Amino acid sequence: KKYVYLFEEGNAKMRDLLGGKGANLAEMTKIGLPVPPGVIITTEACKDFTAAGQKFPEGMEDQVREKIAVLENKLGRKFGAQTSPLLVSVRSGAPVSMPGMMDTVLNLGLNDQTVEALISESGNERFALDCYRRFINMFGDVVMGVEHSKFERVLDRQKEKAQVRYDNQLSAAEWREVIADYKKMIRRETGKTFPQDPLEQLFMAIYAVFNSWNNDRAAVYRRINKIPDDLGTAVNIQAMVFGNMGDNSGTGVAFTRNPSTGEKELYGEYLINAQGEDVVAGIRTPQPIASLAREMPEIFKQFKELCGQLEKHYRDMQDIEFTIERGKLWMLQTRNGKRGVQAAIKVAVDMVNEGLITKEEAVLRVEPGQLDHLLHRRIDPDAKLDIIARGLPASPGAASGKVVFDADLAERLGQEGKKLILVRTETTPDDIHGILNAQGILTSRGGMTSHAAVVARGMGKPCVSGCEALQIDYEHEEFRIGNLVVKQGDIISIDGSTGNVILGTVPMIDPELSPEFQKLLEWADQIRSLGVRANADTPQDAAKAREFGAAGIGLTRTEHMFMAQDRLPIVQEMILAASLRERQAALDKLLPVQQGDFYGILQAMDGFPVTIRLLDPPLHEFLPNSEELTVEITRLRLSGGDPAVIKAKEDLLRKVRSLSEFNPMLGHRGCRLGITFPEVYAMQARAIFRAAAQLVKEGFNPVPEVEIPLVIDIKELALLRELVVKVAGEVAGETGVNFHYTVGTMIEIPRAALLADEVAQEADFFSFGTNDLTQTTLGFSRDDAEGKFLRAYLDQKILSDNPFVVLDQKGVGKLMKMAVQLGRQTRPGLLVGICGEHGGEPSSIGFCHAIGIDFVSCSPFRVPIARLAAAQARV
Ligand code: ADP
Ligand code: MG
Ligand code: MG
Numbered sequence: 001k002k003y004v005y006l007f008e009e010g011n012a013k014m015r016d017l018l019g020g021k022g023a024n025l026a027e028m029t030k031i032g033l034p035v036p037p038g039v040i041i042t043t044e045a046c047k048d049f050t051a052a053g054q055k056f057p058e059g060m061e062d063q064v065r066e067k068i069a070v071l072e073n074k075l076g077r078k079f080g081a082q083t084s085p086l087l088v089s090v091r092s093g094a095p096v097s098m099p100g101m102m103d104t105v106l107n108l109g110l111n112d113q114t115v116e117a118l119i120s121e122s123g124n125e126r127f128a129l130d131c132y133r134r135f136i137n138m139f140g141d142v143v144m145g146v147e148h149s150k151f152e153r154v155l156d157r158q159k160e161k162a163q164v165r166y167d168n169q170l171s172a173a174e175w176r177e178v179i180a181d182y183k184k185m186i187r188r189e190t191g192k193t194f195p196q197d198p199l200e201q202l203f204m205a206i207y208a209v210f211n212s213w214n215n216d217r218a219a220v221y222r223r224i225n226k227i228p229d230d231l232g233t234a235v236n237i238q239a240m241v242f243g244n245m246g247d248n249s250g251t252g253v254a255f256t257r258n259p260s261t262g263e264k265e266l267y268g269e270y271l272i273n274a275q276g277e278d279v280v281a282g283i284r285t286p287q288p289i290a291s292l293a294r295e296m297p298e299i300f301k302q303f304k305e306l307c308g309q310l311e312k313h314y315r316d317m318q319d320i321e322f323t324i325e326r327g328k329l330w331m332l333q334t335r336n337g338k339r340g341v342q343a344a345i346k347v348a349v350d351m352v353n354e355g356l357i358t359k360e361e362a363v364l365r366v367e368p369g370q371l372d373h374l375l376h377r378r379i380d381p382d383a384k385l386d387i388i389a390r391g392l393p394a395s396p397g398a399a400s401g402k403v404v405f406d407a408d409l410a411e412r413l414g415q416e417g418k419k420l421i422l423v424r425t426e427t428t429p430d431d432i433h434g435i436l437n438a439q440g441i442l443t444s445r446g447g448m449t450s451h452a453a454v455v456a457r458g459m460g461k462p463c464v465s466g467c468e469a470l471q472i473d474y475e476h477e478e479f480r481i482g483n484l485v486v487k488q489g490d491i492i493s494i495d496g497s498t499g500n501v502i503l504g505t506v507p508m509i510d511p512e513l514s515p516e517f518q519k520l521l522e523w524a525d526q527i528r529s530l531g532v533r534a535n536a537d538t539p540q541d542a543a544k545a546r547e548f549g550a551a552g553i554g555l556t557r558t559e560h561m562f563m564a565q566d567r568l569p570i571v572q573e574m575i576l577a578a579s580l581r582e583r584q585a586a587l588d589k590l591l592p593v594q595q596g597d598f599y600g601i602l603q604a605m606d607g608f609p610v611t612i613r614l615l616d617p618p619l620h621e622f623l624p625n626s627e628e629l630t631v632e633i634t635r636l637r638l639s640g641g642d643p644a645v646i647k648a649k650e651d652l653l654r655k656v657r658s659l660s661e662f663n664p665m666l667g668h669r670g671c672r673l674g675i676t677f678p679e680v681y682a683m684q685a686r687a688i689f690r691a692a693a694q695l696v697k698e699g700f701n702p703v704p705e706v707e708i709p710l711v712i713d714i715k716e717l718a719l720l721r722e723l724v725v726k727v728a729g730e731v732a733g734e735t736g737v738n739f740h741y742t743v744g745t746m747i748e749i750p751r752a753a754l755l756a757d758e759v760a761q762e763a764d765f766f767s768f769g770t771n772d773l774t775q776t777t778l779g780f781s782r783d784d785a786e787g788k789f790l791r792a793y794l795d796q797k798i799l800s801d802n803p804f805v806v807l808d809q810k811g812v813g814k815l816m817k818m819a820v821q822l823g824r825q826t827r828p829g830l831l832v833g834i835c836g837e838h839g840g841e842p843s844s845i846g847f848c849h850a851i852g853i854d855f856v857s858c859s860p861f862r863v864p865i866a867r868l869a870a871a872q873a874r875v
Contacts, residue, residue, distance in 0.1 A: 003045040004063040006070060007038050012314075017042050019234030021093030024334050031313060033306060033331050037074055038088070038238030039067040041206060043095060046232035049210045061203065068202075068237070075239060079198040084121065085114035086198075087131075087240040089276075090205040092212060094233040097335055098221055103142040103212060105205050106276050107135035107240060111196040127245050129175035134275060136182045136194060139201065143208040146189045154181045168273075202237070209235045217429040224436065241330045243323040244275040248296075251323040253279055253449050254289050256307045259317075259339040259457060260396050260448075260497075262346025262516075266290075266304060268320075269447045276323075279449065285466055286447050299329050310334050315356050316365075317347050340396055340457045341370035342514070349516040352523075359523040360875045366520065368842040368869040373397055374517065375548075375861045379495050380507040388492075389481050391442070391467025393499040394453035399440030399462045400493040400505040403486055405474055407434025414438060421492055423479060425472050427452040435459065440494045442501060444470040444479075462496030470501075513548075513864070521549060521864055524871035530848065531855030532866045533609075535835055537561065539600035542610075545860035549867055552608035552703075553601065554767060554857020555835035558684060559617050561597045571622045576655050580679065587683040594687035595694075602695055602702035609703040611767060611835070611857075612688055613746065614681050614720075615673055616709040618664040626660065629653045665781055670710020674720045685724045689731035692739040704741045705765060710772070712751045717762040744831070748772035753815040756822035760830055766823055767857075768816055770836025770844075774803050777812045804837065807844035817851045824852075833857055842869035849873035 010018050010026030018026060022040035029035045041064065048057035068086075072078050077086035087109040110118070110132045118128035140146040155167070158178050162170060170178070183194045195201050212218060213233045222229060243251030252270025257263060269286035271279050272295070279286050293300040303322060306329075310318045319337035323330045339347065348362035357365075379385070379398045401419035404410045407430070410422050414437025422438035424431065426446045435441055435455055440462040443452045447466055456463030471480045477488035486492060486503075493502040513521070533554035534545030542553060562571045570589050577583035602610055633649050636642075661667035674681040685706060692702040708720050721743045728741060744765030747753050749772070756766070775782055780790075782804050793799045799808070807813055816834075823830045833855045838844035840858025845866055848856055850873070858866050 001044065001048075001057070001059065002063070003042050003057065003060040004067045005040045005042065006067060007035065007040070010040060016095050016231075017044060017234075019043055019093030019095055019236070020097050020335055021091060021333055022234045022236050025236060025238070027313075028310075028331055028334060031309075033309075034329060035331050036239040036241050037071055038236055039064070039071060040093075041235040041237070043232035043234045046210045046213060046234065047230065050214070050232065054207075054211065056203075056207070064202070064206070064237075065199070071237075071239065077239075079109055079202075080111070080114060082113060082117055085109055085117050087114075087118075088202070089236075089238050089240055090202065090209060091236040091238065092209045092233045093236055094213070094227075095231050096225075096227050097338075098218065098225075098227070103138075103208075104276070105135070105138045105142055105208075107131045108139070108201050108205055109198040109240075110135045111198065111201075113196075114198070122245065124245065125172040126175065127242070129172055129179065130244055131242070131275075133175060133179050133182060136179060136186070139205065140182065140186045140194070142212075143204050144186060144190050144192065144194075146186055150185060150189065151182060154178060154185055157181075206235050206237075209233060217432075220432055221429065224432065238332075241323050241325045241328075241332075242275065243271075243325065244273055245326050247272055248327045249273055249323075249325050251276060251279060251321075252286070252289065252292070253319070253321050254303075254307065255317060255319050255337045255339075255449075256311045257317045257337075257339075257343065257347055259319075259337055259343050260393065262339070262343035262350065264350060266307060267448075269449055279447070285445065285468065296324070296327075299324055299327070302329055306331065312356070315351070315361075317343075338454060338457060341366065341373050342396055344370065345374075345514070345520055346516045349519050360527060362520060363524050363527060363868065363871045364875055366868060368845075368865045368872065371865045371868065372862075374513075375511050375864060378497070378508060378511065379493070379502075380509045383507045385500065385506060386503040387500050388484060388486075388503050389467050389469040389501040391444075391464040391470075391499045391501065392448050392453075393495075393497050394448050394450070394465040395441075395456035395461060395463035396497040397440075397462035398493060398495045398497070398506070398508065400491060401439045402489050402491055403479070404434075404438070405472065405477055405479075405488055407431040410434035411437045421494060423470075423472065424452070426450060427455070435461070440464075440496065442467060442470070442492075442494050444468060444472055456496070462494055464494045464496055464499050464501060467499070467501060517864070521867050524867045525549070528849075528867065528870035528874050530845070530853065530870035530873065531833075532863055532870060533611075533833065533855050533857040534860045534863050535839075535857050536601070536860060539604040541860050542601050542604035545863055546605065546608075548860055548863040550608075550860065550863045552855070552857075553605055553610040554833050554839065554855060555707075555769075556601060556610060556612045558594070558597075558613060558615055559621075561594060562615070562622060567593060568622065574680070575619050575622060575659075576652070583677070584679060587679060591683050591687055594684060595690050598688050598691035598704070599694060602691055602704060603700060605703075606695075607701045607703070609705050611705040611707050611744075611765075611833070612684075613707040613709050614671075614684050616670050618659075618661060618667050618669040619673070620656065620659045620661070620664065623656050623659065624652070626653060626656045629656060665775065671708050671716050671720055672710065674708065674723070675716060678720075678723055681720060682723055682727050685727040686731060689728050689739065689741065690735070692741065693731055693735040693737035696737050696739050697735075702739065704739075706741060706743045707746055707765075707767060708743070709746045709769070710748060711745045711759065712749050713755065714758040714762055717745055717759060721762050742831075746772075746835075747816075747819055749776050750815055753819040756819035757826045760823040760826035763823070763827075763830070765831035765833065766819065767832070768819075768834040768836065768853075770807060770812060770816075770834055770838045771804065773815070773836070774808060774812050777815060778803060778808070806841055807836075807838040807847055809844075809847050813847055813851070816853075820851055820853065840866050842872070845869040846873040 007026045007029040012027035015023040018040045077084045079086045089106045091104045115132045119125045137151040141148045243249045250272040254268025258267040268289040271286045317337045318334045321333035344366045348365040351357045352362045401421040404420045411433045420438040421440045423442045443465045493506045533552040534550035535555040536542045537560040574586035695702040742764035744763045746769040748769035835857040839856035840862030
């Protein structure tokens with residue numbers, strides 16, 4: 001098997017085999033960019049290594065030696081040589097980018113001899129020693145497992161002794177002491193000597209990279225980002241170039257466009273006289289790339305050209321690492337840049353306008369789930385803010401929450417539903433679980449390309465980084481800004497678009513869609529065939545939905561109208577009625593109120609269909625709680641209350657008790673109410689039709705779709721349909737208006753899906769109520785599952801996702817697919833929709849498209865997400 005490739009043997013298409021970093025280094029080499037030469041060990045080797053129980057596969061080591069020899073010849077350098085020693089970096093690189101998840105070792109090949117060679121070659125003793133101490137530190141940490149902080153402690157002690165503040169103030173002699181101390185410390189910690197043979201160093205490093213594929217950090221990152229565990233990582237071995245050779249050297253990272261806003265401008269940071277990790281690690285705060293134009297105009301010009309070339313070549317925004325060694329520019333990495341959602345949209349739309357990509361590609365460039373971020377509220381620009389500090393605007397959006405300094409604590413509180421801002425000096429991959437559970441991130445150090453910033457943008461969370469005014473004191477769980485002290489648990493707000501840190505909560509305003517966003521959605525609408533409606537219960541929600549591009553309402557829940565404060569007493573009167581006459585009297589009072597509700601919604605959705613579901617929940621939901629009633633009665637009795645009042649309360653209690661059910665979810669609800677109390681459904685139908693007739697008279701075009709919930713059999717539907725049709729006839733007669741309507745059913749019990757061919761005889765449309773269909777198909781009650789056992793099911797991989805969030809395509813989806821087929825067998829062209837929460841979840845939307853559903857319906861704020869996901873399903 002060929003396990004090792006030279007850069008010039010690969011290309012960008014070989015990502016699976018060579019990893020993302022390797023494939024792109026190969027591609028850049030191929031198109032003639034200045035890349036230090038190197039070799040790549042394949043992901044295949046990593047997989048075989050893991051399969052063989054952490055052993056290098058047969059022949060791999062020989063191939064590595066062979067290719068290193070090629071590298072040596074090319075460069076005229078040799079591993080371990082007394083003059084011109086070869087130094088390399090050993091870099092991991094998986095097929096999917098996992099920033100900061102796996103560790104890189106720089107300056108490998110240095111030992112007590114070669115460091116002297118490097119000194120005479122460079123004529124710069126401090127530089128060579130700086131490389132060596134970095135190498136021992138990285139190798140000791142990544143390969144030999146000695147904590148980084150132990151190295152820091154050695155260094156701090158030396159600085160104290162020398163009475164200096166910064167690393168670069170240490171003399172060569174002092175660096176030599178640090179190096180000796182490092183080696184001693186490693187010996188003490190591991191019982192092993194620091195390896196002096198470069199090839200031994202190399203193989204140890206390769207071993208460590210392969211192993212790191214399975215470390216906790218990497219595993220957590222893969223789990224969060226749903227990256228398969230069996231991809232393996234490649235290893236890149238690349239000749240070193242040095243950014244730490246003096247003031248004509250440096251290192252940096254840059255995006256070809258602004259990853260927060262998408263603006264077409266170079267965006268990045270660099271540090272003069274520094275090596276690799278220094279920029280991203282947030283050790284010194286770096287300089288913005290723009291100042292490179294002043295400091296090294298020639299280099300800047302060349303770099304800008306190469307960036308343009310790379311963008312054209314990859315047809316996407318690039319995230320680039322570079323190093324300048326004594327006035328020469330080297331490219332060390334390129335990849336498609338991670339970006340915030342605002343930037344993703346702008347870049348995609350701009351690139352279509354620049355002729356770089358097609359509309360279809362543009363639509364695929366934005367992850368629908370990310371849009372959520374833009375569809376939420378942001379700080380009211382007119383609000384008076386108590387701004388206490390300003391950092392870098394690292395990831396847009398605003399958030400308020402309690403200050404928390406610890407990732408573990410953030411996870412705990414976050415899961416209790418607390419709103420949090422995670423505050424750290426800087427974040428590391430070990431903080432991921434805390435970031436995940438916080439509303440926003442605030443760091444006192446690190447630039448816009450720091451770990452916190454990159455991760456936050458990826459997750460669509462606001463982040464303010466490099467807020468240097470912040471003095472964090474972990475021990476006392478507080479931070480200070482001047483005289484101001486903010487304690488853990490105090491509330492602050494951050495604005496990741498401006499970098500502002502604000503004391504307390506802030507007023508927020510509704511989002512608006514940017515012109516680019518509108519454009520992208522317009523393209524999505526041209527591409528998609530799946531319809532998108534919204535679930536809305538009020539005219540306000542209907543208007544919002546329409547503004548976001550919903551073409552109709554897929555679910556209006558009438559019970560929400562029953563819950564309103566002023567109506568509840570009438571609803572209770574209806575439920576408690578002792579006779580049909582009494583009930584009818586209550587219904588007569590409800591009729592005009594409901595008619596008003598329907599009027600408003602149908603008017604807001606003028607010209608678009610509105611599915612109105614007749615009463616669905618168990619009646620006791622409208623009644624007081626029996627325990628509270630009992631307490632109240634007891635209190636009245638003890639305090640000698642009015643006997644008439646007590647008697648009334650007791651009657652109520654009896655009624656409440658008689659209505660209580662063992663399992664309300666499977667009890668007296670849905671169309672079972674229509675079967676037992678037809679007068680309730682008749683009243684609702686009358687309200688709908690009277691509203692429709694009134695609107696028609698006024699010149700509107702209402703399109704009501706009357707929906708019967710929880711059907712299990714065609715006979716239920718036949719009976720209730722007859723009732724609805726009869727009422728429609730009556731209303732048409734009394735008003736003399738011809739209005740249009742249809743009658744259909746919710747499919748939310750497996751039996752209805754199984755008998756869909758029969759049910760379709762009486763249904764003008766189906767709508768999958770996937771919330772209940774999931775409950776009834778899995779036999780899970782949602783409230784119990786999520787609180788009690790679902791977590792175990794996910795941890796043990798019995799289920800791959802929470803079925804109430806991501807549609808269970810395997811089970812529930814199978815029923816849906818069958819019901820669509822059976823229904824259309826009876827009634828070709830049967831209108832089918834979905835109105836569960838899944839209607840706004842991108843992967844579920846893709847499935848709905850695949851099985852031929854006509855439209856999805858989701859909450860108004862998810863409508864743009866659904867439009868985009870529906871387009872992606874079609875591309
Ligand atoms: P990551 O995947 O965490 O970004 P990299 O493998 O890209 O890790 O390396 C980390 C840092 O080391 C980068 O800033 C990169 O520029 C630098 N680096 C890697 N290889 C070399 C090299 N051969 N010469 C100089 N710097 C290097
Ligand atoms: Mg990198
Ligand atoms: Mg239901």
